[in-house]
Each structure stands twice: as C-alpha cells, then as structure tokens.
Amino acid sequence: MQVEEKKVVGIHYKLTDDDGKVLDSSENAQPLMFIFGIGMLIPGLEKALEGKTKGDSLSVSIKPADAYGERDPGLTQMVPKDQFDEPEKLQVGMQFQVDTDHGALVVTITEVNDDNVKIDGNHPLAGVNLNFDVSVEEVREATQEELDHGHVHGPGGHSHG
Numbered sequence: 636m637q638v639e640e641k642k643v644v645g646i647h648y649k650l651t652d653d654d655g656k657v658l659d660s661s662e663n664a665q666p667l668m669f670i671f672g673i674g675m676l677i678p679g680l681e682k683a684l685e686g687k688t689k690g691d692s693l694s695v696s697i698k699p700a701d702a703y704g705e706r707d708p709g710l711t712q713m714v715p716k717d718q719f720d721e722p723e724k725l726q727v728g729m730q731f732q733v734d735t736d737h738g739a740l741v742v743t744i745t746e747v748n749d750d751n752v753k754i755d756g757n758h759p760l761a762g763v764n765l766n767f768d769v770s771v772e773e774v775r776e777a778t779q780e781e782l783d784h785g786h787v788h789g790p791g792g793h794s795h796g
C-alpha cells in the first residue's frame with residue numbers, strides 16, 4: 636500500500652539543521668502517526684513521502700519555503716520588561732501567546748537585557764533548511780471516524796479515553 640491521500644502513515648524521523656544539530660526526532664518514542672494529505676505535515680515532507688511504502692527510507696532536504704517559511708524581520712520587537720507580570724522570570728527561549736491585529740501569535744523571547752526583552756513572532760524553524768531522515772513504519776487506510784476527526788486513533792494517535 637502506498638502513501639497517498641487519506642492513508643494513515645507512521646514514520647520514524649530525525650530532523651537536523653544544516654549544521655547537523657538534531658532539532659527533533661522520534662527516537663525512543665512511538666512513530667509519528669498522521670493522516671496523509673490533510674496538511675498535518677509541512678508540504679515538503681508530504682511531497683517526499685507520497686508514493687512510498689512501508690519499509691522505505693528516505694533522506695530529504697527541505698527549503699524554508701516548503702517548511703515553516705522565511706523569517707520575517709518585521710515580527711521581532713523590543714518590549715519593556717515592566718510590561719510583564721513577573722519581569723524577573725523572563726528568559727531567552729520562553730514562549731507565550733500575544734494578541735495582535737492579525738490574531739493570536741506565539742512569540743519567543745530571543746534576547747533579555749536590563750530593561751527590555753526582544754520577542755520574535757517567527758516560527759522557531761522559519762528560515763531554516765530542514766533535513767529529514769525518515770523511515771516509513773506503517774501505511775494503512777484511515778477509518779471514517781479518523782477522517783471525520785482529522786486525527787489518528789490508536790497507538791501513537793489520539794486517545795479519547
């Protein structure tokens with residue numbers, strides 16, 4: 636059975652940047668389970684997986700345009716620390732949600748100095764080339780219920796307890 640629209644696919648993967656730093660991995664975890672073709676993966680990875688079958692391995696390098704997009708310098712901003720409830724706790728890497736004219740945005744603190752913090756509304760992987768090593772662990776039909784819910788049920792998937 637091939638990876639195609641409305642199939643449930645399970646993959647093991649390792650994601651590295653161009654310096655070889657591991658950004659994410661399913662090692663020591665369940666395979667990542669998803670319904671193919673409904674936008675659960677970045678476009679570049681979906682494209683690479685299409686037509687593959689169980690047991691296939693692939694390595695693919697994905698440009699930002701097919702992943703999390705290019706970085707937008709306009710999404711960074713200096714904010715006075717005293718605008719926060721607990722300014723003494725602010726640290727680089729902290730993430731929180733802010734309301735903007737364009738809706739809710741998740742921002743990351745990328746700099747902290749005496750009076751201000753720099754916040755960045757870009758996705759942490761924006762502008763990054765993503766290098767995936769992937770092995771296809773499972774390909775099966777999605778159940779109607781899974782398609783209705785838009786997620787995978789069972790091991791590695793969603794549990795409705």
Ligand code: ZN
Pocket residue numbers: 780781784786788793795
């Ligand atoms: Zn469900």
